[in-house]
Amino acid sequence: xxxxxxxxxxxxxxxxxxxxxxxxxxxxxxxxxxxxxxxxxxxxxxxxxxxxxxxxxxxxxxxxxxxxxxxxxxxxxxxxxxxxxxxxxxxxxxxxxxxxxxxxxxxxxxxxxxxxxxxxxxxxxxxxxxxxxxxxxxxxxxxxxxxxxxxxxxxxxxxxxxxxxxxxxxxxxxxxxxxxxxxxxxxxxxxxxxxxxxxxxxxxxxxxxxxxxxxxxxxxxxxxxxxxxxxxxxxxxxxxxxxxxxxxxxxxxxxxxxxxxxxxxxxxxxxxxxxxxxxxxxxxxxxxxxxxxxxxxxxxxxxxxxxxxxxxxxxxxxxxxxxxxxxxxxxxxxxxxxxxxxxxxxxxxxxxxxxxxxxxxxxxxxxxxxxxxxxxxxxxxxxxxxxxxxxxxxxxxxxxxxxxxxxxxxxxxxxxxxxxxxxxxxxxxxxxxxxxxxxxxxxxxxxxxxxxxxxxxxxxxxx
Amino acid sequence: xxxxxxxxxxxxxxxxxxxxxxxxxxxxxxxxxxxxxxxxxxxxxxxxxxxxxxxxxxxxxxxxxxxxxxxxxxxxxxxxxxxxxxxxxxxxxxxxxxxxxxxxxxxxxxxxxxxxxxxxxxxxxxxxxxxxxxxxxxxxxxxxxxxxxxxxxxxxxxxxxxxxxxxxxxxxxxxxxxxxxxxxxxxxxxxxxxxxxxxxxxxxxxxxxxxxxxxxxxxxxxxxxxxxxxxxxxxxxxxxxxxxxxxxxxxxxxxxxxxxxxxxxxxxxxxxxxxxxxxxxxxxxxxxxxxxxxxxxxxxxxxxxxxxxxxxxxxxxxxxxxxxxxxxxxxxxxxxxxxxxxxxxxxxxxxxxxxxxxxxxxxxxxxxxxxxxxxxxxxxxxxxxxxxxxxxxxxxxxxxxxxxxxxxxxxxxxxxxxxxxxxxxxxxxxxxxxxxxxxxxxxxxxxxxx
Numbered sequence: 001x002x003x004x005x006x007x008x009x010x011x012x013x014x015x016x017x018x019x020x021x022x023x024x025x026x027x028x029x030x031x032x033x034x035x036x037x038x039x040x041x042x043x044x045x046x047x048x049x050x051x052x053x054x055x056x057x058x059x060x061x062x063x064x065x066x067x068x069x070x071x072x073x074x075x076x077x078x079x080x081x082x083x084x085x086x087x088x089x090x091x092x093x094x095x096x097x098x099x100x101x102x103x104x105x106x107x108x109x110x111x112x113x114x115x116x117x118x119x120x121x122x123x124x125x126x127x128x129x130x131x132x133x134x135x136x137x138x139x140x141x142x143x144x145x146x147x148x149x150x151x152x153x154x155x156x157x158x159x160x161x162x163x164x165x166x167x168x169x170x171x172x173x174x175x176x177x178x179x180x181x182x183x184x185x186x187x188x189x190x191x192x193x194x195x196x197x198x199x200x201x202x203x204x205x206x207x208x209x210x211x212x213x214x215x216x217x218x219x220x221x222x223x224x225x226x227x228x229x230x231x232x233x234x235x236x237x238x239x240x241x242x243x244x245x246x247x248x249x250x251x252x253x254x255x256x257x258x259x260x261x262x263x264x265x266x267x268x269x270x271x272x273x274x275x276x277x278x279x280x281x282x283x284x285x286x287x288x289x290x291x292x293x294x295x296x297x298x299x300x301x302x303x304x305x306x307x308x309x310x311x312x313x314x315x316x317x318x319x320x321x322x323x324x325x326x327x328x329x330x331x332x333x334x335x336x337x338x339x340x341x342x343x344x345x346x347x348x349x350x351x352x353x354x355x356x357x358x359x360x361x362x363x364x365x366x367x368x369x370x371x372x373x374x375x376x377x378x379x380x381x382x383x384x385x386x387x388x389x390x391x392x393x394x395x396x397x398x399x400x401x402x403x404x405x406x407x408x409x410x411x412x413x414x415x416x417x418x419x420x421x422x423x424x425x426x427x428x429x430x431x432x433x434x435x436x437x438x439x440x441x442x443x444x445x446x447x448x449x450x451x452x453x454x455x456x457x458x459x460x461x462x463x
Numbered sequence: 464x465x466x467x468x469x470x471x472x473x474x475x476x477x478x479x480x481x482x483x484x485x486x487x488x489x490x491x492x493x494x495x496x497x498x499x500x501x502x503x504x505x506x507x508x509x510x511x512x513x514x515x516x517x518x519x520x521x522x523x524x525x526x527x528x529x530x531x532x533x534x535x536x537x538x539x540x541x542x543x544x545x546x547x548x549x550x551x552x553x554x555x556x557x558x559x560x561x562x563x564x565x566x567x568x569x570x571x572x573x574x575x576x577x578x579x580x581x582x583x584x585x586x587x588x589x590x591x592x593x594x595x596x597x598x599x600x601x602x603x604x605x606x607x608x609x610x611x612x613x614x615x616x617x618x619x620x621x622x623x624x625x626x627x628x629x630x631x632x633x634x635x636x637x638x639x640x641x642x643x644x645x646x647x648x649x650x651x652x653x654x655x656x657x658x659x660x661x662x663x664x665x666x667x668x669x670x671x672x673x674x675x676x677x678x679x680x681x682x683x684x685x686x687x688x689x690x691x692x693x694x695x696x697x698x699x700x701x702x703x704x705x706x707x708x709x710x711x712x713x714x715x716x717x718x719x720x721x722x723x724x725x726x727x728x729x730x731x732x733x734x735x736x737x738x739x740x741x742x743x744x745x746x747x748x749x750x751x752x753x754x755x756x757x758x759x760x761x762x763x764x765x766x767x768x769x770x771x772x773x774x775x776x777x778x779x780x781x782x783x784x785x786x787x788x789x790x791x792x793x794x795x796x797x798x799x800x801x802x803x804x805x806x807x808x809x810x811x812x813x814x815x816x817x818x819x820x821x822x823x824x825x826x827x828x829x830x831x832x833x834x835x836x837x838x839x840x841x842x843x844x845x846x847x848x849x850x851x852x853x854x855x856x857x858x859x860x861x862x863x864x865x866x867x868x869x870x871x872x873x874x875x876x877x878x879x880x881x882x883x884x885x886x887x888x889x890x891x892x893x894x895x896x897x898x899x900x901x902x903x904x905x906x907x908x909x910x911x912x913x
Contacts, residue, residue, distance in 0.1 A: 028795070032715065039553040041546045042794045043525045046507075060503035064526040068506065079502040082582055083492075089500075118553050137715045173717060180717060180847050221851075221875070221911055252496040253602050255640035333505060370842030374855045376645040377870070379839035403838070403853035403873050407643050454851035454873050454911065 002160060005152040008069050014051035014059070014077045016091065018153035020290060021047040021066070022332045025110055026145040029118050031125040033137050039118050046332040051076040052091075057083030062333050092316035092323045094293045096156035101287045105164045107193030109144035117142055120196065121168075124203045128172045131207035134214060137173040140203075142166075142196070157292035164192045165283070165438060167426035168199060172207035176214045181398065183210030184369065184383055188426035188438065190283045209384055212396055219385055219397040219453055225362035226402065226451040227355050231423045232368050232382055234441025237273055238343045238429070239371040240378040240406045241266070245275070245300045245308075246326070246338040246431075247315035257319075264306045267410045270348055273301035275310055277325050277341030283424055284343075284439040288325065290336035295325035312338050330434040337432050344442040348416025355415050355447045362388040363453055365400050379403045401454035415447040465617050468512060468540045473619045475544055476551070478515030479561050481618035483752050483791055484528075485509060487610055492585050494593055494605040502582060509793030514547045515559050520776070521551025524794040559779050561618040567749040567756050570740045574656035577629035578611045585609060588663070592635050595667045601639045601674075608632040614748070622754035629655050630745035633663075637670055644680070644870075648673050648856065650695070653896060655745050665893075672820060673835060673856065681859050681867035683912040689831035689886060690874060690908040691821045691860065694895045696834040697903065701806070702841060703848045703878040704735070708762050709799050710773035714781055717846055719879065720768050727766045730885040734807025735763040737772065739787070746802040746897050753789035753797055760786055764807075774799040806900040819865070822889020822902040826863040832910055833858045833865065833902075834874060851875035875909040 005019045023045040030037040046064040049072050053059070059080030061072040109117075125140035144166040151159040169186040183206035189195045228236055243249070250256040277295030279285055288294055291313050300308050311319070312327035315338055327336035356364070367383025385400035386393045420442060428436025465482040472480035486508040493501045511524040523546035585607045596603045610630045617623035636649035650669045652658045658666075692700060704720075712718035720728065739757035741747050750756050753775045761769050773781065774789035774797050790800035819825060821833055837852035853873045858865045886904030893899065 036553065036555050038522065038550070038796050040522050040524070040550050040795060042523065043527055044794070045527050057499060058501035058503075060501060062503070062505040062507075064507045064509065065528070072504075072506075075504055079504065079582070083499050083502050083586075085498060085500060114549060115553055137717055173715075175717070178719070180844060182844055221873075221909075252498070253638065253640065255600065255602075256638075259640055259643060259645075333507070335501070335503070369844075370839065372839040372842065374645075374647065374836075374838050376643060377838055377853055377855060379842070379853045381839065381842040399844075399849065399851065401839070401851045401873075405871060452853075452871075452873065452911070454853070454875055 001150050002152060002158050005150060006158065008073050009152055009154050011070065012051060012073050012077055012154065014053045014080055016052040016154055017073065018050050018151070018291070019047060019073070020332055021150045022147050024145050024147040026143065027109070027114050027117060028143045029114070029121050029141065031121055031138065031140040034129065036118065039114055041114060047072065048329070048332040049073050049076040050335060051080045052089060053077060053080040055084060055088050056080040057085045057089065058335070059083070060335050089314060090317040091313040094313060094323050097288065097292060097294065098158045099287065101159070101161045103161065103163055103190065105146070106191040106195050108146065109164065109166060109193050110146055112193050124168070124170055124200060127200045127203040128170050128207040131172070131204060132174070132211045134174045134176055134211050135172050135207050136175040138171065140170040142168050151290070151292055153292055159288055159292060161287065163190065163286070165190055166192060166196055168196050169426045170203045170206055172210040174210035174214050179214055181210045181213035183207055184367070186426040187424060188283045189424055190285060190438065213384060213398045216396040216398045218399045219363060221454050223450050223452055225359050226448045226453065227362065227364045227388065228446045228448070229364070229366040230419065230421050230443045230445060232365050232380065233345055233443035233446040234423050235368040235371045235380060237345050237443060238340060238439065238441045239373040239380065241273060241410060242275065242340045242343045243373055244406065245310055247309045247311045247319060248338040251315040251318045260306065260309065262306055265304055266301055266306050267304040267413055269303040270416055271301055271304045271410065271413055272346035273344065274299045274346065275326070275340050275343045279342045282342045282422060282440040284341035289327045290329045291327040293323045293325040293327065295341060298324045310338055310340065312336060328437060330437050334434050337434065339431065339437055340429060340439050342422070342440040342442065345416065345444065345446060347418050347420040347444050349418045352417055352419065352445045355417055355445055356388050356393070357391045359388045360390055363400060364388055364393060365402060376406050378406060403452050403454055409448060409451060412449040412451070413446055414449045417445040420444040465510065465615055468510065469617055469619050471540055472512065472514055472544055475548065476514035476516040478518065479619035480512060480514040481561050481616070481753060482510060482512040484615045485612060485793065487612035489608060489610040490582065490585065491606060491608040492582065492589055494589050494603070496602045496604065497593060497597060499586060499589065510543065511791050511793050512543055512547050513796065514544070514551055516548055516551045518556040519551045519554040520557045520559050521547045521549065521554055522796040523547035523550055526793060557776065557779060559775060561620040562622050562754050563620050564622040565756050567624055568740055568758065570747050570749050570757065571742050572626050572628040572655060572747055574629045577609060577631050577656045580609055580657060588633060588658070592663065592667065596635060596637055596670060600641065601637050604636045606634050616750065616752055616754055618754050624750040624754060626749055628748065631655070631657055633658055633666070635666060635670060637674060646677055648677065653745055653894065655743050655747065676820065676858050676865045677856070677868040679867035680870060683869035683872035683910065684830050684832065684859060685910055685912050687907045688910050689828045689904060689906045690910070691824045691828065691831070691833040691902050691904050693820060693833065693835045693902045694891065694893050694900045696836055697900055698840045699837050699850045699852055700878045700881065701898065702845050704882070705801060705804065706846045708771050710771040710777040710781055711799050712846060713771050714777055719846065719848065723768050724770065726768060728768050729763060729766040729882045731766045732885050732888065733763060733766050733882055734761070736761050736805045736807065737801050737803065738805055739802035741803050744803045751787045751789040752791040753785065755785045755787040755789060757787050772799050772801065801897065804898045806898070820858070822891030824887060824889045824902055824904045825860055825865065827886060827904060828860040829862060831860050832869065832874065833860050837874065848877045848879040850878060871912060873911045875911065881905045881908065
């Protein structure tokens with residue numbers, strides 16, 4: 001394949017050309033309630049060409065029929081010529097790499113019959129259903145994929161990777177009369193069949209939580225000291241800060257550059273944030289990004305000060321900085337854009353107990369149903385919460401939605417515990433129509449002095 | 464084409480089969496931060512097949528098909544069927560009957576001006592938008608996409624349909640960053656044909672109007688207040704209802720509307736229709752992806768729940784008929800999905816509100832909000848109706864006029880409760896994605912501030 005792609009590159013009349021080809025095999029099994037909803041095997045293949053001519057813009061072409069490779073290279077060149085860009089697009093220097101990377105398949109999923117995958121998921125789904133007859137519905141899914149990935153560019157890079165991925169998720173829906181609650185378990189790994197065995201406990205806990213939430217009151221809306229568990233803290237740093245550190249947002253926008261000037265204080269000393277695409281064994285980890293740049297650990301905030309950002313080759317060249325290996329595409333259907341990999345808040349000191357000890361009334365927000373950011377503003381839905389009263393964990397509460405302004409909230413992080421962990425969840429990140437991109441987040445417990453928690457509003461709810 | 468694949472399937476699957484083949488070509492141009500930056504094409508072709516064998520149903524899909532011939536070269540067709548049969552061997556029993564051929568309604572889905580537009584034509588649309596939107600202190604992103612597709616669907620019961628379609632998407636997004644205040648205002652045009660000059664002018668007007676009102680930042684109000692939701696801001700209130708009207712949610716036992724057919728659940732002015740036969744909409748088509756002919760379907764009429772949408776499988780399980788809402792991609796199995804949703808009375812309001820936001824509803828509001836975009840819609844327990852979202856773009860309304868943009872505010876409520884009493888609809892009915900609505904005034908929405 002590399003030879004074929006290199007030959008196609010040779011015929012390109014552009015100044016810069018890159019080609020990606022992917023061929024992937026995947027299986028997906030879904031249970032809903034006691035019923036198998038689907039068990040399917042799919043095969044997907046295709047290619048992507050991106051070309052840059054002198055004074056031209058990006059010409060891109062994607063295709064599912066590999067017979068079209070040569071024609072699509074020509075097409076991408078033609079499209080690049082049709083777009084005039086001043087000043088011209090430049091790419092930061094990256095030494096060409098030639099590599100063959102077979103990631104640890106950890107029990108190659110392609111060798112496991114789909115019937116066995118069904119049995120595994122049926123067992124986990126059974127754990128959800130067995131918890132209580134209040135669990136009226138479940139959604140359990142298993143998905144695996146192995147992708148053959150080839151990348152070449154006209155600067156001499158030639159990469160071949162075999163990339164595994166496996167995700168497992170379970171949602172339990174508990175119901176009593178008109179009240180419906182959910183509990184969620186989600187695991188996403190860049191590994192194989194061996195890594196999804198013995199996961200029953202997490203599924204059981206998710207269902208138990210859904211049932212417990214039926215009796216939980218809605219949190220009373222207002223401003224509280226809030227402690228984020230490592231899972232929600234990870235989602236928080238990804239959503240609220242990570243996206244702002246993606247250089248495609250700032251590189252050609254003077255006002256945005258000013259807002260994100262390196263050296264600006266974002267938080268108190270003790271706040272350290274980074275993105276590490278090379279961290280071993282994580283879902284967001286790969287040896288190279290989709291421009292052939294090696295991945296790395298990129299510090300973003302050091303002791304509260306903005307020190308770095310995430311780059312593609314184009315954004316790095318424009319800003320006079322170095323490429324960081326963050327140009328990623330979810331598949332051959334898409335161009336690489338600046339994305340996160342494994343984003344983290346680094347460890348602080350002390351325990352969870354140290355964080356809540358002096359909180360008179362606060363909220364412990366746990367797990368994440370989702371999060372969205374609109375740059376300075378963000379919103380997260382925690383899976384559940386516990387009130388903190390007089391330094392102790394108190395009752396379970398539901399509908400904990402955290403909303404805030406990034407700048408204020410980061411600056412209000414006043415205590416970071418020393419219990420860091422990576423959260424290897426399924427799902428993924430969405431941006432520019434590309435979702436879900438495999439990413440990981442990691443954090444210890446984090447305390448925010450004051451944050452707005454949505455929920456029942458004391459001045460009169462509409463319900 | 465897929466006929467040969469189905470011929471093979473007929474011999475190997477005792478309960479029949481159906482298949483969908485789709486080929487599309489998409490052309491796109493992107494202006495990034497005010498500069499034309501990229502042009503692209505995407506070609507995609509794939510086939511999805513479903514078989515019923517020994518009472519069980521299985522599906523398989525692939526993009527490994529020859530571009531020119533469509534599919535069913537034997538070396539692709541056979542393994543694809545193998546996989547579909549393997550999938551069926553694991554499945555539960557399902558008494559799925561593939562529909563026979565039925566007359567198909569005529570609906571225009573292919574528009575030559577859209578299909579024939581050159582790259583320069585698309586770039587021209589973008590340039591013109593850019594020129595009208597750019598101003599000091601703001602940056603603009605514009606993307607234009609054109610898709611031309613061909614869809615074929617057929618089954619072993621003799622039903623078949625094929626159509627060509629076009630779709631155009633134009634999106635413009637204006638960013639203004641002043642210190643730490645980030646303001647993003649966007650709008651889109653989506654249709655089956657190229658946008659008219661009027662449609663582009665409306666897009667520009669929409670962005671400009673919302674920007675002008677946003678330049679002044681005011682403190683948000685607080686309490687249970689009247690809130691106007693614009694067509695773009697209505698998602699949080701529509702999503703629970705559309706989810707609950709899906710036959711799939713009814714089957715799962717999670718739809719709050721399940722047992723309420725024939726009952727008045729909403730305000731009398733709330734009517735909801737799904738219409739796959741609207742001319743000029745990208746979601747329109749003569750038949751669904753399971754060979755069921757398209758028809759206009761009233762889901763809620765004057766507040767009374769009428770019916771739910773079904774695809775073949777959910778209809779079979781619910782012992783009813785498919786409503787023609789089967790949607791399938793190359794991968795996975797069909798699922799029930801909407802086409803073009805129209806919220807009734809929308810746009811037929813009698814108000815003469817001029818051209819301001821809210822379609823004439825502002826004057827009814829002494830102190831409240833106008834919500835244009837919320838953050839986090841779709842997260843959490845949507846179908847239950849409760850929502851709580853910070854605002855992304857909202858304005859304070861005081862004494863019948865907009866006094867400025869509010870930040871750091873959140874709105875909460877329950878969609879089912881709020882839809883029980885609609886204050887009024889505005890006269891500004893428009894498409895927002897695949898949904899046609901006017902602005903709506905709802906009373907008693909919780910507004911919290913930080």
